Amino acid sequence: MSPLSSPAIIVPETLADALASLAELGADGTPLAGGTWIMRAPLRDEPMAHAYVALGRIAELRRIKISAKRVEIGASATHAMLAAALERCDDLAALRNAAAQSANPAIRHAATVGGNLCARRFPAPDLATALLGLDASVEVADAAGSERLTMEAFLAARGALGPGRIVTKVIVERTGHRSAHSRLPLRKAGDYPVAIVSVAVRLDDADRIVEARIAVGSVEGVPRRWTALEEALAGQPIAAVDVAAIARPRADRFTGRDGVEAPGWYRVHVLPVLVGRAFAALTSAAT
Ligand SMILES: Cc1cc2nc3c(=O)[nH]c(=O)nc-3n(C[C@H](O)[C@H](O)[C@H](O)COP(=O)(O)OP(=O)(O)OC[C@H]3O[C@@H](n4cnc5c(N)ncnc54)[C@H](O)[C@@H]3O)c2cc1C
Structure with a gap:
């Protein structure tokens, strides 16, 4: 596509029509949803697509x-x-x-x-x-x-x-887990978080952790689970466990990405505090 030409925008009313348009366009077509990521393509030095199939009218x-x-x-x-x-x-x-x-x-x-x-x-x-x-x-x-x-x-x-x-x-x-989300935003509203920790925990009748699922975003390129910490927390009483202390020696399982907002080492450094906050939110929500 020439830098001066605008991409085509197709606006189907049904899912079947959207899928048919995308099948016909092949590699030339891309779904368009809210556009908040697509609109910044030039800032990331990415080309715009030849054609967009907008999904917004599909009830x-x-x-x-x-x-x-x-x-x-x-x-x-x-x-x-x-x-x-x-x-x-x-x-x-x-x-x-x-x-x-x-x-x-x-x-x-x-x-x-x-x-x-x-x-x-x-x-x-x-x-x-x-x-x-x-x-x-x-x-x-x-x-x-x-x-x-x-x-x-x-x-x-x-x-x-x-x-x-x-x-x-x-x-x-909905499996009866409790869940909490903890993120470290930058000072400027609207910027991306330095690190994200999202947890879901299932407890037994004595409030011991039967299963903890801990997902970490923004630290590496793609969100992933913190399995070493999940395993270390299994069987612990949720009210007494010092999650941040258990997390600290296990944070090196992540290799932080350097970015304009924060260096990689800092993203990893804040993880124990963030996961501690998420667990504190779990326990305070239950009282
Ligand atoms: C300044 C700013 C700050 C932001 N901060 C955050 C933040 O802190 N946390 C956060 O989570 N988000 C944040 N976002 C929002 C983020 O851009 C969106 O959450 C998301 O990445 C894009 O959603 P969208 O609907 O706008 O997608 P679009 O821009 O329309 O599309 C993004 C990509 O997804 C593809 N796509 C969209 N829908 C589908 C679908 N149904 N199937 C297949 N492919 C699809 C598109 O083809 C495109 O490649 C921020 C955005 C901005 C501009």
Whole structure:
């Protein structure tokens, strides 16, 4: 595409039409959701696509369905829609707070769940980090059908989602875990967080940790679980355990990325404090 020509924008009303357009365009076509990542492509020295297929008019992609067993979140739900929809879902406080605290109000009304998961080389996605901690799954569709992936598998394959494929929804099973989200933002509103820690914990009747899932975002290129800490916390009484102290010698499992906002070593250095805060939020929410 010449730098002077504008990309084509196709605005389908149904999912089937969107998938058909993307199949026809192949490598020339890209989904367009809130546009908050795409609009900054020139700042990242990335080319614009030849054609965008806008997802915003497809009603089924904006739906959020909440039942006692699970929450299904359409890929075009915005951060603001998600935060509001989860107002009473205290078990999903991690996801609610991730959606409510990311970026700034204007961005939260435009940026979508699908865009948060699919923006390539975006190392600081609050929602993807929270969804990894909540062990969510992701539905991906193309013109031939759909498949469901675990968040872990999705994040590993994200760069290779491939032309013609879109995320249609995210599914979070409600399994009785408590959850919390902790992030270290920069001073300037709207900038990306230095580090993100999102936790989901299941307790036994004596309030000992049966399972802890701890997801870390923004420290490395892609969010991932802190398994060494998860294992060390299993069996510990949640009210008495010093999570930050147990985390400190295990922070070296991460290799921090250097960025304009913070050097890599600093992102790793703040992790024990952030995870300590997330666990404190879990226990204070329960009292
Ligand atoms: C100044 C600023 C600060 C921000 N701070 C934060 C922050 O602190 N935390 C945070 O989480 N987010 C933050 N964001 C928002 C972030 O850009 C979005 O969360 C997200 O990455 C993009 O969502 P979007 O809907 O705008 O996607 P778009 O920009 O429309 O798309 C992003 C990418 O995803 C692809 N895509 C979008 N939807 C789909 C789909 N359904 N299936 C397949 N591919 C799809 C697009 O093709 C494109 O490649 C910030 C944004 C800005 C501008």
